[in-house]
Amino acid sequence: MTLSFTLQAQDGAARAGMLHTAHGDVSTPTFMPVGTAGTVKGMTADAVRATGAGIVLGNTYHLMLRPGAEQVAALGGLHRFMDWPGPILTDSGGFQIMSLAGLRKLDADGVTFRSHIDGSAHRLTPARSMEIQHLLDATITMALDECTPFPATHDQARTSMALSLRWAALCRETFVPRPGYGLFGIVQGSVFADLRQTCSAALTAIGFDGYAVGGLAVGEGQEAMFEVLDHSVHQLPAEKPRYLMGVGTPDDLLGAVERGIDMFDCVIPTRGGRTARAFTSHGVLNLRNAAHAADPAPLDPACPCPACTRHTRAYLHHLFRAGEMLGPMLLTWHNLTYYQSLMRGMRAAVIERRLAAYAAHTRQNWQPRTS
């Protein structure tokens, strides 16, 4: 019996649910912090847990190159390696090969590329992606796909989507099911409603343990992204979890949950944390700004994280100005805590069927004050 999903409540298209896995349950909607190379940058595993995260993401591309999937397996799997006994989702490797690797060449059977670390040659196929994610011991394995670049013509998007579909079938065949583990398929089709519909139907026919919406957050803009969600999310099986890949800002998360998405991952809160960009219940701040130099107020009075309960904005500003590691550490902690509190807030609102009010109130608080 693979991982399962319980749909607990609905409010319009929005959903609250529970993902049951071999490594524990995760309430949805959920945001997965990105643990690229076996670590959420700047965070101990204890700190990640303290933010309220229930599941983290690992990057197949990074881990297959360093330390290597076989190495991680020999050390007991990614959970033990990074001290995260909870659920882990790994991506397929395809997206990062196309964005990071050198001399990459896509063919009908897979992709050949050179490591961005040492230039060594590698090949990833649907079967090898399944094998790597198995070696990593991923709770949730993602099918290997081609993330269609944006913009794409209808023809380009159709050809690309057809390749992803063929690979999805190969992934389904080679994935080794284990109790409480699962394989997700990925819907492509760019911004074209007919292609998204074809892809969703074909993936559903193959049958996956969850469905991801891929090929978004690649430059199309929030409006186009929401439009795609509006016309395509409802085509996915209601009884399976839905994952919007690589999204997004807090406002993106609100809009996507309102449109029926259950799972997210994004580097925005962690990358922002390293570059002094703070996400708070009162909007976005840049802590390098001189306005914060003497400010004794907490970053976000509503936040329970150490950056907010122990320190002033002036101290956080000082840490970034002085180039101290503790600045990125504390702000990553804060941003992830804020993201998790937003997810918890949306979940509670869905359960109580007041998501519209919660979203309006949250967006209102993000507006700059006019005092």
Add this chain to the structure above:
Amino acid sequence: MTLSFTLQAQDGAARAGMLHTAHGDVSTPTFMPVGTAGTVKGMTADAVRATGAGIVLGNTYHLMLRPGAEQVAALGGLHRFMDWPGPILTDSGGFQIMSLAGLRKLDADGVTFRSHIDGSAHRLTPARSMEIQHLLDATITMALDECTPFPATHDQARTSMALSLRWAALCRETFVPRPGYGLFGIVQGSVFADLRQTCSAALTAIGFDGYAVGGLAVGEGQEAMFEVLDHSVHQLPAEKPRYLMGVGTPDDLLGAVERGIDMFDCVIPTRGGRTARAFTSHGVLNLRNAAHAADPAPLDPACPCPACTRHTRAYLHHLFRAGEMLGPMLLTWHNLTYYQSLMRGMRAAVIERRLAAYAAHTRQNWQPRTS
């Protein structure tokens, strides 16, 4: 009533004691992690506490330039600024001006210099050093001195020491006593026994709440340093704490405690933690070494820190190879934990009058295995 010191036990020249301050008690011998710019690099204040540290050090030079002593005071002092309610010792600023600042010029009344950050002009005098440390709210204030460079002729060392003595008297006059706070004098005199003796006697006549041995760990080598301690530590008042500035390796700490030192500070464990250099009960390791790439063993099985209880040597190696912040974070945590466990071990051994055996056993374990 300024801070006080209780001498609890002696074993040969070695001592175990308790420092009573406005910000709590500290058992000695004690090692003070260096919190240069209001943060122990790579550590939250909670993590520093978890290593067992009882007192930390702040650098006057760094803090007076950024964010500024008046700024720290306006934010409630360094304790609140960095979330360290325990005791804090600040250095006088003199040592780092001479090693870091630009266009520095020493005269009879103080030192004029340019900030290494923005080139701005500053002046530090004994009175201003006292004022800055007061503004920072330092539990222990250090007198402004000139750290005599090594090597120095007897004449150079005498002239330099005389300047430091005159400044020490000015510091004593301008220091504002508060209950549970204190001012330490600093013995100079390079490696010359007669100068050290003269300086110790003169400082004792002025009267300080503790005495530091300065001008060591500046290139003279461990043997010469221990020789200076052998002939000079006993000249300091037995009822006051003794602080060896800027020292050192674990072996330095063992030897200095054996010679009657109570307090230490050094960047070795923190800087080492950022550069993959691990101090363990079985000696020093470099975690970048390929030998650790597949090693499932903990870094130090005897250590209770997260790096050792949650992770493998292979994982720590991976983090340093991948350039992940978590490598420096975990290894700093480990090194500070090891240093604190060494101090606790020495203290217990002094109390039970078995320091010689403890030191021999500890040094034996540091030797490379011949297996």
